[in-house]
Amino acid sequence: MGLETEALTKACVDMDQKVVVNFYPKCPQPDLTLGLKRHTDPGTITLLLQDTVGGLQATRDNGKTWITVQPVEGAFVVNLGDHGHYLSNGRFKNADHQAVVNSNSSRLSIATFQNPAPDATVYPLKIREGEKSVLDEPITFAEMYRRKMSKDIDMAMKKKLAKEQLLKDLEAPKLETKPKEELLKDLETSKLETKPVEEIFA
Ligand SMILES: O=C(O)CCC(=O)C(=O)O
Numbered sequence: 001m002g003l004e005t006e007a008l009t010k011a012c013v014d015m016d017q018k019v020v021v022n023f024y025p026k027c028p029q030p031d032l033t034l035g036l037k038r039h040t041d042p043g044t045i046t047l048l049l050q051d052t053v054g055g056l057q058a059t060r061d062n063g064k065t066w067i068t069v070q071p072v073e074g075a076f077v078v079n080l081g082d083h084g085h086y087l088s089n090g091r092f093k094n095a096d097h098q099a100v101v102n103s104n105s106s107r108l109s110i111a112t113f114q115n116p117a118p119d120a121t122v123y124p125l126k127i128r129e130g131e132k133s134v135l136d137e138p139i140t141f142a143e144m145y146r147r148k149m150s151k152d153i154d155m156a157m158k159k160k161l162a163k164e165q166l167l168k169d170l171e172a173p174k175l176e177t178k179p180k181e182e183l184l185k186d187l188e189t190s191k192l193e194t195k196p197v198e199e200i201f202a
């Protein structure tokens, strides 16, 4: 990024490492659900170790296509998180990803999140000529996280209300529509789920 040595370390203030072990049991009807819903990781960078089963998917072409991240034995998947996205002024993208399940085997993954300190400043480290900042103002990592989570809760609430309405509508007599399972699945995979981070913070 053309930054001075230690610029990233300084931006993170006091790096905090969190390890999460994800266990995805076998699922008899994998196309009705997800192991982990679509999201971006909030931190700077994530190192992910997945077993040989596979199930991690990421988008490309601005969310238009899903690709499966094939497990490579002994290799980590390195994801950029929201903090890394902002520090680079969006030059490096936060990985938009999800985990699917399957009916044959259970799966295990270990994610190691590298997060900045809660009071670290989130703002591009360098804004190049002609570029606009992806953030209007500097905020703390704690604030960035709070905004992300409240948008998430908002979406979940909207989705819950939409689901309740849909179930009500389905009870109405003579409603010509797709089968109930299909409608519920549409809702489950709908764009209400999450948005690209730029839109969330717009
Ligand atoms: O299990 C996976 O492959 C993805 C895990 C993940 O995205 C996460 O823990 O944030």
Ligand SMILES: [Fe+2]
Binding pocket: 039, 040, 041, 097
């Ligand atoms: Fe993730």
